[in-house]
Amino acid sequence: xxxxxxxxxxxxxxxxxxxxxxxxxxxxxxxxxxxxxxxxxxxxxxxxxxxxxxxxxxxxxxxxxxxxxxxxxxxxxxxxxxxxxxxxxxxxxxxxxxxxxxxxxxxxxxxxxxxxxxxxxxxxxxxxxxxxxxxxxxxxxxxxxxxxxxxxxxxxxxxxxxxxxxxxxxxxxxxxxxxxxxxxxxxxxxxxxxxxxxxxxxxxxxxxxxxxxxxxxxxxxxxxxxxxxxxxxxxxxxxxxxxxxxxxxxxxxxxxxxxxxxxxxxxxxxxxxxxxxxxxxxxxxxxxxxxxxxxxxxxxxxxxxxxxxxxxxxxxxxxxxxxxxxxxxxxxxxxxxxxxxxxxxxxxxxxxxxxxxxxxxxxxxxxxxxxxxxxxxxxxxxxxxxxxxxxxxxxxxxxxxxxxxxxxxxxxxxxxxxxxxxxxxxxxxxxxxxxxxxxxxxxxxxxxxxxxxxxxxxxxxxxxxxxxxxxxxxxxxxxxxxxxxxxxxxxxxxxxxxxxxxxxxxxxxxxxxxxxxxxxxxxxxxxxxxxxxxxxxxxxxxxxxxxxxxxxxxxxxxxxxxxxxxxxx
Amino acid sequence: xxxxxxxxxxxxxxxxxxxxxxxxxxxxxxxxxxxxxxxxxxxxxxxxxxxxxxxxxxxxxxxxxxxxxxxxxxxxxxxxxxxxxxxxxxxxxxxxxxxxxxxxxxxxxxxxxxxxxxxxxxxxxxxxxxxxxxxxxxxxxxxxxxxxxxxxxxxxxxxxxxxxxxxxxxxxxxxxxxxxxxxxxxxxxxxxxxxxxxxxxxxxxxxxxxxxxxxxxxxxxxxxxxxxxxxxxxxxxxxxxxxxxxxxxxxxxxxxxxxxxxxxxxxxxxxxxxxxxxxxxxxxxxxxxxxxxxxxxxxxxxxxxxxxxxxxxxxxxxxxxxxxxxxxx
Numbered sequence: 001x002x003x004x005x006x007x008x009x010x011x012x013x014x015x016x017x018x019x020x021x022x023x024x025x026x027x028x029x030x031x032x033x034x035x036x037x038x039x040x041x042x043x044x045x046x047x048x049x050x051x052x053x054x055x056x057x058x059x060x061x062x063x064x065x066x067x068x069x070x071x072x073x074x075x076x077x078x079x080x081x082x083x084x085x086x087x088x089x090x091x092x093x094x095x096x097x098x099x100x101x102x103x104x105x106x107x108x109x110x111x112x113x114x115x116x117x118x119x120x121x122x123x124x125x126x127x128x129x130x131x132x133x134x135x136x137x138x139x140x141x142x143x144x145x146x147x148x149x150x151x152x153x154x155x156x157x158x159x160x161x162x163x164x165x166x167x168x169x170x171x172x173x174x175x176x177x178x179x180x181x182x183x184x185x186x187x188x189x190x191x192x193x194x195x196x197x198x199x200x201x202x203x204x205x206x207x208x209x210x211x212x213x214x215x216x217x218x219x220x221x222x223x224x225x226x227x228x229x230x231x232x233x234x235x236x237x238x239x240x241x242x243x244x245x246x247x248x249x250x251x252x253x254x255x256x257x258x259x260x261x262x263x264x265x266x267x268x269x270x271x272x273x274x275x276x277x278x279x280x281x282x283x284x285x286x287x288x289x290x291x292x293x294x295x296x297x298x299x300x301x302x303x304x305x306x307x308x309x310x311x312x313x314x315x316x317x318x319x320x321x322x323x324x325x326x327x328x329x330x331x332x333x334x335x336x337x338x339x340x341x342x343x344x345x346x347x348x349x350x351x352x353x354x355x356x357x358x359x360x361x362x363x364x365x366x367x368x369x370x371x372x373x374x375x376x377x378x379x380x381x382x383x384x385x386x387x388x389x390x391x392x393x394x395x396x397x398x399x400x401x402x403x404x405x406x407x408x409x410x411x412x413x414x415x416x417x418x419x420x421x422x423x424x425x426x427x428x429x430x431x432x433x434x435x436x437x438x439x440x441x442x443x444x445x446x447x448x449x450x451x452x453x454x455x456x457x458x459x460x461x462x463x464x465x466x467x468x469x470x471x472x473x474x475x476x477x478x479x480x481x482x483x484x485x486x487x488x489x490x491x492x493x494x495x496x497x498x499x500x501x502x503x504x505x506x507x508x509x510x511x512x513x514x515x516x517x518x519x520x521x522x523x524x525x526x527x528x529x530x531x532x533x534x535x536x537x538x539x540x541x542x543x544x545x546x547x548x549x550x551x552x553x554x555x556x557x558x559x560x561x562x563x564x565x566x567x568x569x
Numbered sequence: 570x571x572x573x574x575x576x577x578x579x580x581x582x583x584x585x586x587x588x589x590x591x592x593x594x595x596x597x598x599x600x601x602x603x604x605x606x607x608x609x610x611x612x613x614x615x616x617x618x619x620x621x622x623x624x625x626x627x628x629x630x631x632x633x634x635x636x637x638x639x640x641x642x643x644x645x646x647x648x649x650x651x652x653x654x655x656x657x658x659x660x661x662x663x664x665x666x667x668x669x670x671x672x673x674x675x676x677x678x679x680x681x682x683x684x685x686x687x688x689x690x691x692x693x694x695x696x697x698x699x700x701x702x703x704x705x706x707x708x709x710x711x712x713x714x715x716x717x718x719x720x721x722x723x724x725x726x727x728x729x730x731x732x733x734x735x736x737x738x739x740x741x742x743x744x745x746x747x748x749x750x751x752x753x754x755x756x757x758x759x760x761x762x763x764x765x766x767x768x769x770x771x772x773x774x775x776x777x778x779x780x781x782x783x784x785x786x787x788x789x790x791x792x793x794x795x796x797x798x799x800x801x802x803x804x805x806x807x808x809x810x811x812x813x814x815x816x817x818x819x820x821x822x823x824x825x826x827x828x829x830x831x832x833x834x835x836x837x838x839x840x841x842x843x844x845x846x847x848x849x850x851x852x853x854x855x856x857x858x859x860x861x862x863x864x865x866x867x868x869x870x871x872x873x874x875x876x877x878x879x880x881x882x883x884x885x886x887x888x889x890x891x892x893x894x895x896x897x898x
Contacts, residue, residue: 163651212654216667230848232667232852264846267733
């Protein structure tokens with residue numbers, strides 16, 4: 001489960017990664033989730049974090065760390081990703097459902113049959129009607145933070161206002177019996193069984209629903225239930241005795257108790273985990289380690305053993321605003337591609353431990369990925385001479401001036417990163433004026449097509465292992481909108497738009513061919529150079545010496561997979 | 570006296586209303602729209618409009634402000650139908666991030682901030698006033714110079730630096746204390762002191778330094794006054810001269826500053842609480858800023874403003890007790 005966009009430059013709700021991370025993802029800690037290494041059940045696992053979870057209400061739970069915690073421990077969905085390191089973590093598994101769903105021929109109707117013996121934390125049965133109610137809640141404007149898929153994909157989703165306003169429910173979700181749920185979709189969706197991995201496709205009993213307050217005490221269908229939740233301070237999970245492991249092929253539920261301690265300064269978290277004392281030996285830093293801590297971690301072999309890296313299906317880039325002159329000129333955009341130094345950008349973020357350079361839109365973990373670099377720039381160091389020549393060819397022999405939006409706070413799009421880009425482009429005669437805005441309004445600013453600067457930092461994650469959720473929203477001209485725009489290049493090429501439609505059609509009849517076609521389209525788009533690809537990030541976390549079975553989960557943005565993690569006692 | 574207090578209380582209410590209005594306008598003109606933020610980036614304008622309506626953000630600003638002020642005194646209901654949530658008196662807004670009324674969040678965090686503020690204040694008054702008085706009485710001595718060098722260091726070092734150094738030395742290197750975690754002082758007083766000692770020292774190091782310098786300067790001025798010379802000439806014991814005649818007058822400006830400082834800290838020691846992971850009002854503000862939880866930011870602003878304004882009122886009342894020259898008019 002990945003939040004569609006790379007949500008926050010500061011808190012890094014979802015980050016970028018490389019497919020090669022498969023190997024890296026397994027390093028450290030208990031490594032690889034091996035049953036024997038992961039150890040026996042019991043003990044208390046502590047999670048140290050700065051911020052509270054965004055939301056644990058399944059209708060509002062969308063970003064990776066909340067998804068990891070919510071889905072792996074508290075609330076189940078119809079299907080789920082396998083708990084395995086590397087690309088195997090993208091494999092689809094049945095969760096509440098007996099299989100990964102049955103579709104009709106044109107993939108517009110999907111049917112899921114629930115397992116027998118599924119129970120909530122009070123022992124009451126989980127029914128298909130509860131899953132339907134859970135999905136319907138996501139349509140309410142009172143619970144707006146969740147994924148857009150129910151509204152975008154389910155028939156009648158445009159008009160339905162949710163169960164608080166419309167008691168009649170959504171007719172396009174049928175429950176012919178207590179164990180069967182049928183979704184009638186607006187259009188063919190070959191990957192809908194991946195869509196239902198999101199927590200919103202999980203059960204909520206209507207009599208337990210208390211609106212926005214449900215977020216503070218979601219009723220458990222998973223292996224743990226909430227014992228105590230002081231928002232922003234502490235969350236304690238204890239075992240849900242009614243959860244039957246025989247009904248759950250994904251979750252190992254090893255610790256007896258899980259304590260989340262919040263509000264801790266990120267540097268302090270790093271210090272504590274490096275020191276590895278007392279209860280911190282069974283603790284995990286659920287967020288990234290600070291770049292300033294990297295040297296201390298990688299230079300101390302004992303600490304490095306406890307360093308976990310995980311990848312995710314995401315890419316970061318610089319969007320070149322093609323609605324502005326001279327960025328409407330292909331040669332100028334190509335020149336910028338040659339001039340930018342991905343290496344400098346990555347160095348500004350803490351070095352190669354935290355990210356890999358890239359030259360494509362699709363991250364390597366996505367099916368159909370093609371490795372290519374249309375603008376080779378001295379192995380990602382930048383090629384200012386080539387860029388100057390291209391600019392001269394384009395009619396700008398004396399260089400040009402551009403604006404770049406960054407955040408005022410440190411992070412992936414912070415002042416240091418903006419300066420790295422500024423310095424690289426200066427070598428090619430491109431003068432960059434940095435327009436720094438608060439991270440809190442960053443996406444609002446760059447999503448406004450009238451206010452958007454020439455260059456903007458951006459990033460995107462695939463929602464499930466298909467470029468279907470990556471290329472169309474960010475490169476299809478139909479997705480350009482005045483506000484909240486995600487096509488940051490304002491790229492509107494008729495050929496590319498047509499190809500997107502064709503591949504979406506192809507996905508119904510031949511998904512493998514469609515995957516390959518996405519890879520080809522990636523190359524086709526990059527020939528127009530609407531963006532400068534920058535990096536695939538590696539999520540970097542530290543665990544205590546008594547934490548076992550830890551690895552970065554691909555589909556949870558590289559966060560330590562909480563489905564398998566355990567502690568030595 | 571009572572008329573004076575009533576008049577001042579009315580002024581306090583007026584100041585808070587102005588602060589409330591200014592803060593409200595600031596949030597209104599900010600480009601960060603809570604509805605857009607909640608909806609995420611894969612959102613349609615129609616959906617944003619729905620959420621704005623649900624949050625009441627589509628109403629004119631004066632109406633929103635009026636509802637806010639009325640809610641403080643009469644409580645409010647947010648949302649409609651089955652999803653409606655109650656925000657009882659005194660309603661400072663409802664946090665959709667935490668799904669709780671802002672007031673209950675503040676009350677939940679206040680004991681932590683109060684623990685930090687009161688403990689640190691006791692420490693810095695003890696050290697700061699003591700060092701300042703002794704320095705003044707032994708002006709030019711080794712003690713005076715040493716104390717002022719330490720004071721200068723205390724003023725110069727940022728709180729976050731002192732806090733991290735203390736954590737590193739006492740928790741990580743020496744392992745003398747557990748990682749600071751707030752515990753209830755009534756159920757575990759020893760644990761409370763153990764948890765609070767580093768935040769107290771961090772703040773006291775900064776404030777003691779300022780208070781020592783302030784007290785020293787005040788004492789030097791006062792001890793040079795004619796009435797002090799007269800007191801000595803009358804044959805009063807030096808202790809009486811220093812405490813009754815010297816300190817009493819020298820402390821008047823110190824008390825003024827103390828009122829503001831304590832009020833500020835009760836409204837949250839943002840950096841100290843954040844570095845030590847103490848779930849106080851300051852940390853709540855920090856978290857709210859990170860998530861653009863506007864009702865909470867508004868609430869904390871008003872809450873902190875209340876403490877500062879109220880502490881000033883108390884200080885003004887105390888003036889007359891300390892300095893007989895001051896009379897209520």
